[in-house]
Amino acid sequence: MGGLLALAIFLPLVASLLVFALRNDKLSRFISLSTSITVFLISLYLLLNFDWNNPSFQHTLKLNWIEPLGISFSLGLDGMGISLFVLTALMFVVAFVWSVKIEDKPNLYHGLFLMLETACLGVFSALDLFLFYLFWEAMLVPMYFIIGLWGHERKVYAANKFFVYTFFGSIFLLLGIASVVVYGYVVSGQISFDYFFLKNLEYAFWFQAIVFILFGLGFAVKVPMWPFHTWLPDAHVEAPTAGSVILAAVLLKMGTYGFVRYSLPMFPEASKYYVPLIFFLSVVAVIYAAMMAIAQTHIKRLIAYSSISHMGLVTLGTFASDANALNGAIYMMVAHGLSSAALFMSAGFIYDRIHSYHMDDLGGLARYIPNLAVVFMLSGLVGIGFPGLAGFVAEFLILLGTYKNYPVWAFVAGVGMVLGAAYFLYMYKRVMLEEETISDYRREKWSRLKDLDPHHWIAFVLIIASSVILGVYPLPFVKIMEHTTKIVFGG
């Protein structure tokens, strides 16, 4: 199984080299689509063959790599790992389906996305800190070029900002990794980057307190937590639609994934010690970002702020030191991946048809493109936690778990969720409804609009079906999350 996992990770990389080598537009579309579907099928196969009663990492693979530095090529998945792995694989299928019609340098586009897929899948399955960091940073370069080459007006600015911000975080992460490894070296006389070796070391409290911050900076920029969030609205606004989908659905999850995989189990005392700080930042993110979202007139920027707000809930749940909250946080990662991807796709669709993201240029669209109006509504409802959809389960679990230990914080975060409903419905009203206020000229223009194409349908159906399944029958999926929760909390 470990071999299959490695195959799923490196297949896209091989495919991307193939795409660059062949330089054929049609073939590159075919290769990328078929590769991503293969990877998705492999990931489903891995999911079905996962033994839920075995409380350890599965589908593991461990090969010697750089022996003098104690670095091995070590892969493996737990419940959170595999759920994000499947989510990633799904999102890349969606991204490739969405961009079948891309005209501008399709070779390079598909090649970069395939490289990105390898990096993202690798992050969620690496069990060696060196390997993890390799994938973590390798994701920067393709994303930089995706934003910078296929973006909108201020793409160069946004790409540079994205790169520098993320690099800012990850270089601290690198220093953190180095510190942990040296600590292990001093304690045991052996240099090793192995995850389990480093996890089982007993770190002194002062050391945890410092290194937690180093790791945390790396993850916080990626999440992004307030006040490191300012790169995100710019990156989303300028990125092409598929880029935004991957950015929101996969890349942001890396940060929270890092918190759950590394910070919580490796530095348990520091994780408790910093709870007030993290809760403060999370709640500020939930409320401040929601308020910012209400103030936007640019729909992509609004969705970007809503992402920050939702990711605030994830960090809240992660550090609430409660199994339910952590389950909810992981559930939220998946649910938010689905909802934000669908929202960005809706925004991208509107831009493709009308060439504007501004609410002032839109309005009254529901009558003319009703199918979009339906999927747009559904994706928004997933995001705001409507019962029966994925977001509800997640938010409920997070609030339930947080309320047990920190009722005040849970209350404040709950207020933020109400704001979530407010900004989404406000956006929906300005974009889809308010038909009476639009001019005749626009009415005439709208009447010529074409509704969803088949490839749009495929992409939307994949996402919305998943969120309905996750929302209506959450039990098996909560079991998946519990697999990780048990590893983190023991027992």
Added chain:
Amino acid sequence: MNWNALLPEIVLSLGILLLFFLELFLEKKYFKFLSLLGALTTLAAFFSLFFVEYPAYTFFDTFYVSQLELFGKGMLYILSGLSIVALYDYFLKKDSVYGEVPYLILISTLGLSLFLSSNSFITLFVSLELSSITIYILAAMLRKDYNSKEGAFKYLLMGSVGTALFGMGSSFYYGATGTFFLNPYADSNTIFSLFILFFLSALAVKISAVPFHFWTPDAYEGAPTPVVGYLATAPKFVIYFLLVKLSMLFSHVQPWLILVALLSLLSMFYANFTAYAQRSVKRLLAYSSIAHGGYFLLGISLSDKLLHTGLLFYVSVYTFATLGSFVVLSSLEKSQGFTHHILDYRGLGRENLVLGVLLSFFLLAFIGIPPMALFVGKLNLFLGLVHAKLVLLAFAFVVASIISAGYYLKLISYIFLEEGESKYKKVSFSAGESLTLLVCFVLVILFGLFPHLLSNFIRL
């Protein structure tokens, strides 16, 4: 006399003599042949390393070889071979052929090779001057070009100051210890501290650490670009070996840590900020190399084995990335009117895809993005710094590398992202340039993914 220990130097000297005589008689059209012969000489010297028995002393114990020295020499010969093989097309296309260039580089290599093995301040001085003086000449090679002369003159002036400081430092060492040999020193007194002050300043000139860096941007800008590839890598690379040895012997003496930390912090921050103001890419890379000098100096702040191996690994892979980036620059300069102004790089990726990709690759390597080997170097240096409990210096390093990311990215975004057509047509590159670029590219990736292939040779 143990001649076997001197084998690679003898091979080099023979090659130099051969080139020197051939150059007298051959016409200009044989320039390519001469360069290839020069590269072959370094190759022969490289292979002769395998026949050297080590550890060995010779020349009345002033000359010493061990595995570390052999590793340094091997790297040095590869570097100079790669830079010689890449240079002929540039001079031919510029129509200013100077047959001296290949053997001057070889003479400098000979000097540096002796420097690596020197065990006493006298031989260190002589061999370093042998190398420096040839490099001054090389920097001034484009005689008709004003900038080349100006850069070389600044280099000469600053270099002479360095030489004076070197001599001064050595004499204080003699005063304190009564010998010119490199020996451990347990005592601590004013004279010895003065030695450290002067001697570190002298080496700081050579590795262009702030505040002794003033020659660097001008020399880089003025000198013929393929030669810059050599002078930005080989001499600096070799000095770090001496610095590591000195650090193992003397770093416990009082002003060492403070001086090194000061030089390093000044270099990192001054150069990284100043680089943002540059409009010329050659100057930008010059400041980048000053900043890297600052990072490397962190590696000798204490005597720590992990730190030193990390440093030597970092320096080794850094030289390949630097050499590669300057070869890209020299290939680009072959188009008519190319000035290395940053605007000249606009749209480069569309017109010269291969060169654009390679330059961006090396720039990303400088930032420290995996899987490029410089990232492992950075990680190794972090490991060493944390191990030596120099966490504050590690923090400074982190902050400086964040600052540096911006100007590398600026250049990359000019190459690929900025709108606008390139003013320059596609340039063809010669077989030699392709070879050098390929080797640099492959090694930077290879040592990034399998660093032990290189670090196994670094035995302190």
